[in-house]
Amino acid sequence: MIGLILISYLRKRLILRQVLPVTSLHKETAIIQRTSTLKRPARPALEACNLTLMWGNGQVVAENISIKLQPGTITCLVGRSGCGKTTLLHALAGLLKPKKGNVLLHGADVTGQPGYVGYMLQKDLLIPSKRIIDNVALPLQLKGVSRTQARHEALAMLKRGGLEETAQCWPHELSGGMRQRVAFLRTALTGSDIMLLDEPFSALDALTRREMRMWLMSSVQEFGISALVITHDVDEAVAMASCIYVMVGNPAQGAKTKIVGAVEPEVRLGTSTQGTAREIEDFDLSEDFLRAKKKVLSLLG
Template identity: 55%
Template structure:
């Protein structure tokens, strides 16, 4: 098991990170600092998690990475290109599924394609082959009200995938689900992301969620509301192994969880 350590971005030799934050300093109102010099890296095909307590600025960081807000200082790199303050370069999945109740599931997931100028029939033809892989077989013509919470989140993720970016940001995507569905969705997401070669950063306040999903967990510490800007307190590499009953029951999982908890303090 790789130990937790003082934070230093991990970049494989010769590889260009899919997403990189360099010394991000962010503010809520121009005067109150939310973060102070946050650095993090997501390598191609990697799922990372950013975990921290409520109110520490996780969503604010995600907004900066998505180009929705401009940092006080620092920059955001996408495949080595400076995209600071430039929206529309990554896929972004919010906490709520935001499915439109007046549209069938097929038309909900096709929305990014249609808004991008694709004809409805062409968009449907592109989306339909993906329904089975995303666990939505036979749901194409159903209404959102007919789906369970987990199925709605799968539809929301398929819609996010169809945005076309190879880097995806997810804002506590499973927090509204019950515990058993949440566990199933975490495992499902990791499998799909690996199969599709996605690079993803998931933010969460749930330590179990972070350790169960990520190859690396960044731990954010601080309390901006109390005048203490957040910073990355450390990084934990998660050694993923198979175990009877699942990864969550292995010694490696428990060791990584202890390291994350220690960094949270």
């Protein structure tokens, strides 16, 4: 019995880390309130300026890392396993303070300050013993919102995401893709207009990944957010991103990580979040798609 209680407690802590970093638990101000106090110039939404990142053992793993995330777009970060992509995401989320450089959110310096962006991990972290509506509502309850109000806001979010029919379902009744959609909506409920997604589709089959990619593109437009997505799939990155940053290096073997280039696929739908399913499919087969893919692959080496 004690073991089950402990497991449930730890899972809740992991979920809170996913939507509100653990290091900010002592702060009484909610993400929504903190984000709203920042000045919001037109661009960029999120920016890393010449970051130098270091592991806990003092080893420098990345130098001069600079990227920009434009408002209302999907930006992808592509690189081989172990090159430091997740480490960079931790810095952008405020979970890791860079040795040098700054992280700017709508022009405001938030370097090393957690709680300003939504962060979705690879695993959905849905609690098996809670219905979907209560899983989505949980982050709000952990921040002190009443259960009634949290469930009301969770249901509204599920409706916006087209998942209202799942509200009373149990996690095990949903497919992997549906679970990931729920996890995305739960993260979006924090109120931040920036979302960092660490390989959100890695555990899904090819067809489901394609459906999820299109759903994500639509959701970015629906919720008015900017998303930075880590992926190993070059085709996936080219198909959905307005800009693709390519990282190389292997810190574990002494090769520091760096950004070697940025690829911007040819504009084909006005933005990366617009267009019908047929238009998106046509782009996947176009010369522009192949041209951008070759650029990314050449940078990866």
